[in-house]
Amino acid sequence: MKSKLQLLFKEHNITGLSFDSRSVKPGDAFFAIVGEHVNGNNYIQQAFNAGAQVVITDEPRQLQDRRMVCVDDARVALSCAAGIFYPKIQEHLIAVTGTNGKTSVVAYIRQLFGLLGQRSASIGTLGIELNAEINNNINNTKGLTTVDILTFRKTLNDLASNNINHVAFEASSHGLQQKRIYGIPVIAAGFTSFSQDHLDYHLTMDEYLEAKLKLFTENLLPNGIAVINADIVNIDFIKSYLNERKIQVITVGTSGDVRIINANSTVNGQLIEFSYLGERYNIYTEVIGSFQGINLLIAAILVHKSGFVFADIVEKLPLIRAVRGRLERVTDKNHPFHIFVDYAHTPDALANSLLELKKLVAGSGKLKVIFGCGGNRDQLKRPIMGKLAAEIADVVIITDDNPRDEDPTAIRQAILVEAKSAIEIPDRKHAIVDTVKGLQAEDILLIAGKGHENYQIIGTIVIAMDDVEIARQALGLKV
Incomplete structure (x- = not known):
């Protein structure tokens, strides 16, 4: 797919990409995407009128112009194209999915990376948050948990150009199902929780879970690590599903590989006692809520598995601050x-x-x-x-x-x-x-x-x- 697109772009002198006919500029390649509410194939002529040099579709019936190209999946093609235009990507890239807890975990990861001396960022519902100064303005994505693939690849590319190579991002079920992060390789991935939500879109809980699991089967690198809340109701199925696909799993929770032994909570914070690989640890955090204690340790293991000493991470955990709008x-x-x-x-x-x-x-x-x-x-x-x-x-x-x-x-x-x-x-x-x-x-x-x-x-x-x-x-x- 990549080589085919590169030849196509060279042949037509493509200078930009678009999947919205309203934003097409002369020299663009327009991708006709079938969306939840809008079918891009209905706007092909508008794209040509705006200056599109070529249109890429996955509906063969649209092939009425030599400037049109049919592919198996227009969303996959758009992802490949985005990678061609915005090729830079982080060496330390972590993704987090889950019904609840995604925003907290990616924020904790960003904070931990920063406390460990790394230039870092988190991307998700709160937009782009940075632990470092950058040389150019990056368009903020606040409001969407998982943005479109063009915006996302450009954001990663811009961050990498600013030497920010430690990034955590939220992966929503919508984003996974709609291939908004297709082709983005991550070294570690977290799964925070799973419960009813978005059934207006996924229709059933099985479909909802299937969308979440795409993160581990489609984005996680072959030697990557899945870090999962051990207290998820579906944990046995999830572990079996991932084990069958040879994906290494670490669980965190009251019965996890990272086992929370005790959590003494007050209205001002909590003292968490936990064990990991035979060692016992005690940390105090001002972040309240036992579920946030699990989120904090999921973040710690994800950072650890991206190449940092666990003892150094534990030392920094008391410095983590609560996230905006999360308790x-x-x-x-x-x-x-x-x-x-x-x-x-x-x-x-x-x-x-x-x-x-x-x-x-x-x-x-x-x-x-x-x-x-x-x-x-x-x-x-x-x-x-x-x-x-x-x-x-x-x-x-x-x-x-x-x-x-x-x-x-x-x-x-x-x-x-x-x-x-x-x-x-x-x-x-x-x-x-x-x-x-x-x-x-x-x-x-x-x-x-x-x-x-x-x-x-x-x-x-x-x-x-x-x-x-x-x-x-x-x-x-x-x-």
Whole structure:
């Protein structure tokens, strides 16, 4: 495929690549991609009109012009083409998949690489985050967990050109299924968790898991390492699946190869005792939540397997800081009550965060939670999340998340079906302010669903909305 494309590009003097007819420039090769909502084959003439020199498609019926080339898979061809135009790639490249925890793990990896003296970056939901200064501006990818292959290859190429050779990135199930990271070789890959999400796209849990596993079968180098949460419900199947394909697996968790023996948690941090290869270790971290303890150790093993001494990594773990919007503390540690903001937007993530915080409630304190569900997303999880919140929290406030094109009232009602005693406050800002002002000593409030996001999408309108800022304003603190 690569050599065929190189000859094609030389023959037609191709100077750029595009898969969106609206961004085609003279001299481009246009790739007609069949997407979830749009078929690029319907825009071939527009691409030619904009100056495309050649069109690459995987639909033979489109071959009505000598400038058109048919391939088996246009997405694979686009990936190969991106590698030709942006050939530089990191020597130390790590990918992380999972329903929840991807953002935390890649951020921990970036921090660890930096603490070990390496110029590093992480790429994912929070965009591109760097531990080093660079000479040029790299377009930030904030908002998408896994961007398109052209943007991704260019980003890796630009980072490598700036001598940033230690990079961790998030690999979403959508990105894997749609070949957005096809052809990107990684030396190690992590799998943080697996639970219900994205069934509006994958339709079944089996299809969802199959998409996740593509990371290990299609991207992991032959001598690469898979580092997996041992407490995933599907762990036996995953291990068997990877072992059959001769992929080395290391598990992390209460029953893993890296075994967490004990975790003593307070509202300010946790002391984790764990063992690995016959050695016992104790670390203190300000990152709270046992699931974040597992994420921290998954990151440690991924960094270790990319060529660093494990003892040196363990020494740096207490220096790791919590990630934006991931059980992010809003209040000071000594405040009479505590407020946390978390991205939890799946049943599993919401339950995990609530259960962790429930263990930390002291005295007469109550656990309160504010959350909603996003529109145009998996509808099946809404009543499930309502039920879990009602079972775990003492007080549940249902509000709006990003309703997008759906009726916000209908979304809230779907949650309230299984959370009948919950309080409904449609306006998210009012819900946060009113709840914060009613908090008593020893209460713990979780504001869930949007985490790091500083916007809210209502219909087609995007408005400024930052849960942390609103909570701080309600407390009378500086934003």
